[in-house]
Amino acid sequence: MRKIAVKLLRRRLLKLAAIVITNRCNLRCIMCDTWKIHDKKDMTFSDFKRILKKLKRSGIEKILFTGYGEPLMHKEFPHFVNYAYAQGFKLHLVTNATLINKNMIDTLKKFERIRVSADSIKNYQKIRGKDKFRTVIKNIRLLKKNGLDVRVGALIMPSNYKEIKSIINFYKKEGVKVYVGPTISSPPIAAKELALDYKAVENAIKIIKGGISDIKIREECVHQFKVLLNRYKNGKIRGGCIFPLAVVFILPGGDVMSCCGTNSFFMGNILKQSLNEIFKKNDDRIAKILFGEDKNCNQCIAKQPISRLILDKIRNKILGAG
Secondary structure, eight states, rough: OHHHHHHHHHHHHOOOEEEEOOOOOOOOOTTTTTTSSSSOOOOOHHHHHHHHHHHHHTTTOOOEOSSSSSSSGGGTTTHHHHHHHTTTOOOEEEEOOSOGGGGGGHHHOOEEEEEEEEOOSSHHHHSSSSOOHHHHHHHHHHHHHHHHOEEEEEEETTTTTTGGGHHHHHHHTTTTEEEEESSSTTTTSSSSGGGGOOHHHHHHHHHHHHHOOOOHHHHHHHHHHHHHHHHHHHHHOSSOOHHHEEEEOOTTTTTEOOOSSSSEEEEEEETEEEEEEEEHHHHHHHHHHTTTTTGTTTTTOOOOOOOOOHHHHHHHHHHHHH
8 A cells, every 4th residue: 555655646746857967066065075075977968868768758847957066067068958958858957156157048048947056145155165156146147137037045054044134135135036944964964063953943934934025935945944843852853755756866877866865875777777667666665754664764854744635635545446
């Protein structure tokens, strides 16, 4: 019955693939170790084409060019984007925006949405490792000028916690929607400078509720901090997570990971197996994650809980089919 629930949910939810085309990065962020990796990897264009072909067969509709590296560091980035767009995929991008220039605009216009990672106004260099804040703002304005849907994502930690209100107001004046959330790394794992205490999390929620007017974005941001409060109160994050059923997370060599969190696990390689084979092999563990029984996920604040309403619908559908 649990495996049937996993399959039904996957069929309903799995429309997005997050692809890491390179693990190279030009910044030195304190909340990320990717830039310390000596084994630099770039996805080849031939592998990219094979992966998209398999994703298409599996019903994936949207491709997210994402982090674990800066996508624009890949020398063939425009080639990858143009190909994915030509195959009919909807495209989204996560970038630090430091490498954007006017010559890229035609390529970047193929993205439905661009999310810029920028966590501070006063302490940008301290957090991101390089003094690129003015460059980022210049490039955000360039994107806005050319009609692109650009948004900002800010990770909140002690070094920028007192800036939350300033960050929200700054980008509001720029006409840019902003998401704020705690760092993905969980405090037991992360360095002390990344972990917010209980009082700071409570205050962050109050500031977000009073500062972000977009209801959907506000609720998404508040949810992330509430999940962190949940862990402080109970010693773990209660409930299951739908991330492995909602996103295919693919690394440069084709490895498929369960999610982007600190406790993600290797599921298979899409260059060697079909997506269906990969999920079939991992259905038991995914079921445990879905129903909140995987101990490795109990400390993860990136957890994406599934609503009881959806679980009840799935259960009724299974029972009805029986």
